[in-house]
Amino acid sequence: MKVAELYRSLQGEGLLAGTPSTFLRTSGCNLRCHWCDTPFTSWEPTGDERSVGEVVEEIAALGCRHVVVTGGEPLLFVEVMRVCEQLRATGEHVTIETAGTVLPPEIPAAELADLFSISPKLASSAPPPDTPGDWHRRHEAARRRDDIVATLLTAANYQLKFVIDRRDDLDEVQQWLNDIDRQVHVDRSRVFLMPQGVREDDLAETARWLQPACQAHGFRFAPRHHLSWYGHTRGT
Numbered sequence: 001m002k003v004a005e006l007y008r009s010l011q012g013e014g015l016l017a018g019t020p021s022t023f024l025r026t027s028g029c030n031l032r033c034h035w036c037d038t039p040f041t042s043w044e045p046t047g048d049e050r051s052v053g054e055v056v057e058e059i060a061a062l063g064c065r066h067v068v069v070t071g072g073e074p075l076l077f078v079e080v081m082r083v084c085e086q087l088r089a090t091g092e093h094v095t096i097e098t099a100g101t102v103l104p105p106e107i108p109a110a111e112l113a114d115l116f117s118i119s120p121k122l123a124s125s126a127p128p129p130d131t132p133g134d135w136h137r138r139h140e141a142a143r144r145r146d147d148i149v150a151t152l153l154t155a156a157n158y159q160l161k162f163v164i165d166r167r168d169d170l171d172e173v174q175q176w177l178n179d180i181d182r183q184v185h186v187d188r189s190r191v192f193l194m195p196q197g198v199r200e201d202d203l204a205e206t207a208r209w210l211q212p213a214c215q216a217h218g219f220r221f222a223p224r225h226h227l228s229w230y231g232h233t234r235g236t
Contacts, residue, residue: 002027004041009236021068023067029042030076031073041072073098075098081104082107084107101142101144117161194224
């Protein structure tokens with residue numbers, strides 16, 4: 001598998017914010033969000049090839065009970081799922097961060113994670129129509145899979161994190177959740193809205209209107225704590 005980063009830090013987002021965690025960041029993604037904050041895993045995927053055994057050993061050496069498997073899109077790769085399977089067998093708490101567009105290969109989702117952190121991509125995430133590689137069309141065709149999101153919601157504990165780039169994203173979130181509710185009920189207390197951006201002033205500007213909107217609609221506001229703690233820096 002191609003590994004972009006493997007390090008120990010604090011979880012900066014969602015239900016487990018502040019929890020000491022080991023992060024396994026895989027390289028490779030089936031989407032191309034125009035604001036992607038890890039382009040080294042998507043637009044220009046980089047990393048080192050490592051075996052399942054090597055990754056499991058390195059995670060064990062970091063000595064942290066919570067492991068966050070992220071990307072890119074980690075659910076694309078069966079080797080990454082083998083890592084998750086082995087970690088859970090030895091008692092680690094595994095969070096898998098996914099866009100909810102693919103199901104894990106070969107291994108049932110319920111066997112892989114204690115928490116699925118699902119971040120569906122809204123229309124505002126699409127790259128411009130003239131993006132090389134036909135990525136506007138490919139992204140739009142792949143970004144929304146309600147059936148897969150519903151499957152992941154019932155496989156383990158979950159949180160839903162929507163990245164909010166503009167005010168009309170709120171309407172899309174509401175409609176999407178109403179659509180998902182027809183398949184499986186979504187607990188609104190597990191829905192987080194997170195401002196898009198990596199600069200503190202941009203995040204603060206969005207937070208001024210997004211935080212009260214969360215309160216009005218029963219969602220949870222998700223600060224990007226790691227950016228405040230460490231800045232926009234790899235390995236944090």
